[in-house]
Structure formats: C-alpha cells, structure tokens
Amino acid sequence: MAQKEVINMNKEILNEQLASTEVRNPGMQILAPGDLTSEETADNLIALLQAMYVEHGITKNREQLVSDINAGSVLTWFAKKEGKFVATASLIKQADGAWELGRAVSLDRGNGIGKRVILEALKFHIENHPDAPLTAEVRVADEFKGIPSGLATQKIFFDTINKILPITPFAVAPLFAHGEPLRNEQFILSASDVKPGKTISENIAESINGRSTKGIVQGLQVVRTAPFRLAIPQDGGQPASEVAAESANFDGCSLFPIEVTDRNMPLIGMLSAHPDMVLCGIDRVMGSEGKPVVLIATVGFRGDIWNGETSQLAPTKITDSLPSAIRKDIQNIADRFSQIHKRLSKDWSKKARNFWEIEMNWPKKEETWEG
CATH class of the missing domain: 3.40.630.30 (Gcn5-related N-acetyltransferase (GNAT))
Incomplete structure (x- = not known):
C-alpha cells in the first residue's frame, strides 16, 4: 500500500x-x-x-x-x-x-x-x-545526569505516529553528544520507507551472511568529525586498521557506512571482527552501486587526567511500544556500545591511577623515623 x-x-x-x-x-x-x-x-x-x-x-x-x-x-x-x-x-x-x-x-x-x-x-x-519519506532519530537515553529519559518521545514515535504513518527502526548508535564533559546518547534511526517486520540484526545478516571477506582491505577516509566521526571507503585512504584504532581515543561515536559490494567485503569483514566495532544497522538508502549499506560503529573514550573529567555514555532504555523481538534486539545492540565504553573507561582509570602513583608520586607517603 x-x-x-x-x-x-x-x-x-x-x-x-x-x-x-x-x-x-x-x-x-x-x-x-x-x-x-x-x-x-x-x-x-x-x-x-x-x-x-x-x-x-x-x-x-x-x-x-x-x-x-x-x-x-x-x-x-x-x-x-x-x-x-x-x-x-x-x-x-x-x-x-x-x-x-x-x-x-x-x-x-x-x-x-x-x-x-x-x-x-x-x-x-x-x-x-x-x-x-519521514525519518526520525529517536532518543533512547534513560534518565541521566539530570536529563529526562527519552521514553516519552519513543512512545510518541513508535506508538502514536506508527499508527498514523508506520515508521520502522533501521539502526541504533550513540550518534550524538552534548555538553562538557561530553555526554554521548544513543538514538534509534527510523523511517517510513523501511520495510517492517524484521529486527535490525536480521536485516544485517540478510545483507552480509555467506559473503566472502577474503581479499584486499579498502582504505578509509575520515570525512567529518561532528556530530560524530564519519569514515568511508577510499582508494589510497588511511589503512582501515589505523582508523579503527584511532576510534578508541575519539570522544564520541565513529561511524563506518559501507556498501555491501564484493570489493568492500574484506573491509566489512575486518571491521566486524574488531572487538570494539558494532554492526548496528542497514541504511535506508542504497549505495551508489545499488547495494545495501551496512552501518558499523564504535564509541570512543577521552579523559582529562588533571581534573578527572571523562566523556560519558548515557544508559539506554527501549520502549515496550516496539514489538518484543525488535525491542530486545535494539537493546542488545545498544548494550554492546555500553560494554565498549565501560571497558575503555576502566582502562583509562587504570592508566590515570598509574600516572598519579608512579609518575607524580601521589599521594605522597608520610615520612617515618624510628630513632
């Protein structure tokens, strides 16, 4: 219809x-x-x-x-x-x-x-x-640092609006960040021209499963850094492994939209095998060669060793207005980003503690004398 x-x-x-x-x-x-x-x-x-x-x-x-x-x-x-x-x-x-x-x-x-x-x-x-088509970037952050949760907005889009003009999720990622220190928040990307019925993960699997990932890995070019870092395949670009490694130190989301062509499959294979990369969606718009565009993303972490301030990732809470399978799938994808951020935070805290205890000798030990 x-x-x-x-x-x-x-x-x-x-x-x-x-x-x-x-x-x-x-x-x-x-x-x-x-x-x-x-x-x-x-x-x-x-x-x-x-x-x-x-x-x-x-x-x-x-x-x-x-x-x-x-x-x-x-x-x-x-x-x-x-x-x-x-x-x-x-x-x-x-x-x-x-x-x-x-x-x-x-x-x-x-x-x-x-x-x-x-x-x-x-x-x-x-x-x-x-x-x-109508599109929406629907905020899924739970209440955090005094900012209200996005549950009310989710209900409006996935309940009320969906009954008027069906709107379907096609990706989720921490694509937006605000404030100081930086607060990353996850959003569900949705559109009225996306076919409903399948979970995001099912659509990803349908696009890439069974494809060979052997071959030369395409380079990447970072084309923008706000509101998130965007890197695309580029002949003669920076080695993909380097761009992926740099993402850990970027204080927001890094997004890699890659068309599912034979030439790009080695790049997709390399990124999807990276422990800090998340297959988070299929874009609503086909690529230049008429193939689906898989969305791969990660979230980085940055801290100020002098004042202890660090970039943050708000917790997520998905509305029960969405069908159960779709809601659980979105929550699972969102949780992957949370796990990455927690691990990076833990690693940074350890480095910061070592810096103060070893490099700066702080806290200084009290001198004692037994005479």
Whole structure:
C-alpha cells in the first residue's frame, strides 16, 4: 500500500490525538513556521535546546540555522504556555528528499504539549509531503545526569505516529553528544520507507551472511568529525586498521557506512571482527552501486587526567511500544556500545591511577623515623 493511502486511512487517529492534547491544555498557543522571523525561530529553538540539554550540537552555529530556516529546509513549531515557550519540534529536509521529524523538546512534561508540537509537524508533513519519506532519530537515553529519559518521545514515535504513518527502526548508535564533559546518547534511526517486520540484526545478516571477506582491505577516509566521526571507503585512504584504532581515543561515536559490494567485503569483514566495532544497522538508502549499506560503529573514550573529567555514555532504555523481538534486539545492540565504553573507561582509570602513583608520586607517603 502506498504511503499516501496509509495516511488517508489513519488521519482520524491524528485528529483525535490533536484534539486530546488541546483539551488537556486550554490556553496553549501553537506557533507554526512563518509565525516568527527566522532569527526569532532560531533563538527560541536554541534556548529550548539549551534549557533541556545545556549544550546541543545546533546551538553552536546560529547563522547556519537561520540560513536553513530562511531556505525553508527547517520548519519549526513552538508551543507557548502562559506566555512562555515550552516546547518545540521541527521538520528538517534531507538531501534525498525525505523529511526528518526531530529537534523535539518539551519543558512542560506530562501534559502532552511536547506530543502536540510533534503531531502538528507530522500533520504538516502528511498534508504537504505525502509522498516523501519521514525519518526520525529517536532518543533512547534513560534518565541521566539530570536529563529526562527519552521514553516519552519513543512512545510518541513508535506508538502514536506508527499508527498514523508506520515508521520502522533501521539502526541504533550513540550518534550524538552534548555538553562538557561530553555526554554521548544513543538514538534509534527510523523511517517510513523501511520495510517492517524484521529486527535490525536480521536485516544485517540478510545483507552480509555467506559473503566472502577474503581479499584486499579498502582504505578509509575520515570525512567529518561532528556530530560524530564519519569514515568511508577510499582508494589510497588511511589503512582501515589505523582508523579503527584511532576510534578508541575519539570522544564520541565513529561511524563506518559501507556498501555491501564484493570489493568492500574484506573491509566489512575486518571491521566486524574488531572487538570494539558494532554492526548496528542497514541504511535506508542504497549505495551508489545499488547495494545495501551496512552501518558499523564504535564509541570512543577521552579523559582529562588533571581534573578527572571523562566523556560519558548515557544508559539506554527501549520502549515496550516496539514489538518484543525488535525491542530486545535494539537493546542488545545498544548494550554492546555500553560494554565498549565501560571497558575503555576502566582502562583509562587504570592508566590515570598509574600516572598519579608512579609518575607524580601521589599521594605522597608520610615520612617515618624510628630513632
């Protein structure tokens, strides 16, 4: 069934959900794209993100955000309560024509206001981009360091939205990091154009099992380092083993999207055999040769030996709104990243202790004299 037909069948659910949030929040004001200037939109979005996360990736580049809003590639909704901005959500245009529903924040929790702005964005999408895929990066961090858990958002996407426009997980990884010291958080990548029914691990196995991994290992080129480190196959690139080794000292996630071609299979084999690499998904978009793109990732660790601050990885908690097999599979993948981070943390703590005890002779032993 085409996406447009599914949407038409389920519009009643969306309208009922919107009406419910309106009844629960009399006096709530919704501001749609265009109700504020681009500068006002950017400033209020940044303020809400900072209020929730202290620091967020997009807050570092206001000029680019204003430019994207002006261009119409970022559409933002706000909710105001008692004259204050309390919630927001955005649609962000992707390079392949899809629209991401994200940047959702609600400072008024438990009343459905955050849900309301997300559903307003969804309504706009299905009325104006009915044939375009909807994607989402759904936060799965549990409550951590004073930051609320992502369970409410997960329920909105994988329960409410999924009943209106089915949206399927295709990967999970700690792709985003905020704050100082750096706090990594895991997200489920999901999309409406991904075929439902199988777990992420089943889709990975279907793409690579039975393929020969013998041969020359392709080099890698690191093409960006924020919001995560991205490395892709490259002729004459840096040896893959070196790039993989460097990932342990990078303070965030390193992601390796590799198309499942015969030429790339030795690289896939080498990375997947690495104890600190996780096969975490199959991209929703095929590669340049029309083959699936397997997503392999790891998380690094960095610490300041002088003040003891270290990069962190928030714990994960997956909603039971997802089918049991899919939920357990996602949790297992997320746990792999947690295990890697814990081991790196343990190794760093040991090195730091040795540095202070051996190199710096601290704590200094009390002198004694028996005369």
